[in-house]
Amino acid sequence: MDLLPKVSSDFSTSGYWETFFSKRLQAFEWYGNYLELCGLLHRYIKPKDDILVIGCGNSILSEQMYNAGFNKIMNIDISQTVIKQMRLKNKDKTEMDWKVMDVTNMDFENGQYSVVLDKGTLDAMMSDDAGEETTVEKMFDEIDRVLRTGGRYICFSLAQDHIVRKVVRYFSDHQYLVRIHKVSTVPNQESTGVQMPVFSFIFTKFVKLPSKIFEVCFEDSVKPTRIQSEDEIIELTKSQQYYAMLKNQLSSETTTNAPPIELFSSEDVVNVRYTMHVVDLKDYKPKHKFGIFIIPQGRECEWLYGSSEGRRQVAESARFMRLVFVALNREHTYGGMQAIQDELSTKVLELSPNNIPENYQVPFMTDGGNDIGERTVRHRCKSDLTGGFVIEDYKGANGVWYRQLVFEDHLTSVQSVVRLKMLDKKKKRRQRGAATDNMKLVPDGSYLASNYSQLMVSGLASIIQNPSDKFRILVIGLGGGTMSLFMLHCFKQCNITAVELDASVAAVAKQWFGLSNDTYESRINITVEDGIQYVEKLANLNKTSESSLLFDVIVLDADSKDTTSSIRCPPINFMNEEFLSNLKYIMKNKSGFFLNLLCRDSHAKTEVIKKLKNYFPQIYKASCEEDVNEVLMCFNTNDGCMKEKLKVWLAKAATWEKQLESNFQDFQITDLLKSFAVA
Structure with a gap:
């Protein structure tokens, strides 16, 4: 299996790209000699072919091809001096001819040649993006005219963007099958700077194609790979060029910010x-x-x-x-x-x-000998709000199985993860949540993976007197529901109202992450709605109703879909005055507003805290161990020294740990509370 490299386009912003095409000392050194090109030449040219070499210059390629049995060669160039020299040099090669001629205005008959060979001529004519469009169009028109049906235009090029786009678009529009090879060239030890990959475009002329056909054949692949568009050709050639730049950098120096390299199989370029x-x-x-x-x-x-x-x-x-x-x-x-x-x-x-x-x-x-791990994709889904996402089970360290929810537009970050455990046979009939194929593994409610979720749960000790007390939580942004599952498991009198914007995500939380368990189902109410609208409706209802629905804790754990915003969590509209003022109508007198804040801009982070203090006089913050997330605990009362209150919470947390010892096995409440400081 051949592997095709692709490097992130971010790399194109470096200084290497500006010098990539500008440092050609001798143009032809980049295009390969006969020994390097002969594999492709013999694949697409037969000895009986009538061959036209355009812009031949003083290259010895035609001479070498003649010696290899390709005798019917016509060479043209606009330079009289070059043609005179080459004709004299090759006077013993009687079947090969040399003529002074402009490639944009050739005097050959229509369909006279079965092969037109171009080694760098197109690159020379389009040396920059401002190249002569009209002149190049004339050249293409002439090549199309002199080529017979079934003939090939073989163009060796360094494949700058504007060249690839122009030549591929023209010939695909004119009923040519488009195929591109990467030429295997030997590095030139005398050359300085980045050595560019050379490409060979093979354009095969048809009378009529049912649709445009684009193929790539990189890394000496024998079987071409069909792709969908000219944009894919540009992307693939660009990736090869970025990869050449990166290899050059890595071979000469160490790097601190090399972009990721993606390898595609020749059978699957998607x-x-x-x-x-x-x-x-x-x-x-x-x-x-x-x-x-x-x-x-x-x-x-x-x-x-x-x-x-x-x-x-x-x-x-x-x-x-x-x-x-x-x-x-x-x-x-x-x-x-x-x-x-x-x-x-x-x-x-x-x-x-x-x-x-x-x-x-x-x-x-x-990690762990030669075991590359195991993974089973359990479910795939796509929603208009979130896009595609995947639920998969995988074997982690020490053979423990986990289930994770991964959004396809953020494949390097997990939205939710839960540990799996063996299903208790006595509870099997009552458990409706999905498990693995053998129906023996189910979500383990005693496990909480993310550090910011652990901080939020530990913060409950600031509000709730005893873990066995009844209390009510509003969770805005359910996600996979792992934090809700953990709280339902550990706090037997806890009732949760969870608001999730995406119905597909809410369904996943119930079906795949344990929230459909009969043990918890009566204590959680999942609502599919916009969190801001839910709070507004409930606040308006509480203003006019004698029996208000009030919460001990409100957890805001929603992320922004706006990738341009410096604040990724929560969405910035959750910080507007109307939403924050509505919170007081749905919170108990002594209650807390906990939020997951993900912001890389220190100024924006300061502004968020400043705005929150207009509604919550006491705010504590804690940073996560491995991420840039921060957890903010905001309180609607101002009843004492904040540092002294932390000491009280720590003492209470120590008591909680004894009562919840069997549940809190993966983290210590007291350790996490110690990380909170006055904001």
Whole structure:
């Protein structure tokens, strides 16, 4: 299986791209010699073909092709000097001719040639985006005219964006099958700067095609891969160029911000097969120079593997100067560690640091021996609000199984995760939540994964006197419902009203994350509605009703779909005055408003807290251990020294831990409360 690299387009903003095309010292050194091109030439040209070489210059390619048996060659160039020199040099080659001629105005007959060969001429005519459009159109018209049906226009090019777009669009519009190869060229040791990949465009002329046909054939693939559009061709060629830039950078220096590299199989150019992150350790004494770490399936979103800080920690622990992390995609199947090693061994060597010995054996490793993990996709869904999302079960550390909800537009971050446990046979009849194929694993309500959720649950000790007390919580932004599941499991008298904007997500929480369990179902009410509208309606109702519905705690855990906003959680409209003022009508006298704040802009974060203080006189904040999230606890009373209140809560939390010892196995309430400080 051939692997096709793709690098994030973010890399195009670096200085390398500006110099990528400008540092050509001798144009033809980039296009390959006959030995490098002969595989493609012999594949698409036969000795009986009538061949026209346009813009031949002083290249020896025609001479070498003649010696290889391609005798019927006509060479043209606009330079009289070049034609005179080449005719004299090749006077013994009687069947090959040389003529001074303008490629935009040729005097050959219609359909005279079966092959038109172009080695850099198109690039020279369109050396920049402001190239002569009319002149190039005339050249294409002339090539189309002199080519017979079934003939091929073979164009070797460095494939700048504007060139690819122009040539592909023209010939696909004129009933040509479009195929692109990447030429395997030997690196020129005398050349400086980035060595660009060379591409060969094969345009085959038809009388009438039922639809446009685009194919790519990279990495010496034998079988072409069909793609959908000219935009895909541009994207794929661009990816090869970015990859060349990145390889050049990685071979000459260490990097701190290399973009992820995506590898596609030649059989599937839509779904990424491998995603690779390169980690270099500077100012560090490594034991090993270079290695590959295969991330177990399903665990690519864990902080240790899904963040740059986590990957660096692994590299330091393993003591590698350069460690390449490889994530596996749920859309593909893998044959095990050895099969992955066989598949990747050639490609990963391209990412090795400088001065690696030729006989260096690149070590492949993973977490826990040679086990690449297991993953089972349980459910897929798509909604108008959230887009596509996936529910999958995977085997984590120590063989423990987990279930996670992943949104397809944020594949590197998990929305919800729950641990799975063996189903109690006595409760099997009462459990309606989905489990794994053998119906033995179900969501474990005693597990809470995210640190910010743990902080919020620990904050309940600031409001609730005893964990066995009755209390009511409003959760705005149910998501997968793992925090609600945990609270229902641990606090037997807790009642939850959960508001979720997306009906599909709410259904997933019930079906796949344990909220349909009869044990909890009577204590949770899930409403599909906009959170702001729900609060407004309830506030208006409470203003006029004698029997008000009031909450002890309101949890706001909603994210913004606006990727341009510096505040990702909560959506900025939850900070408007109308919403915040409505909260007081649905909260008890001594109650709390807890929110998950995700904001990378310190000024915007300060403004959020400043606005909240207009409605909540006492606010505490705590930062999450591994993320940029912060949890804010906002209180509607101003009844004493805030620092002294923290001490009271800690004492209460210690009592809670004794009462809830069997439930709170993965975190300590007191430890988390200690992380809160006055905002």
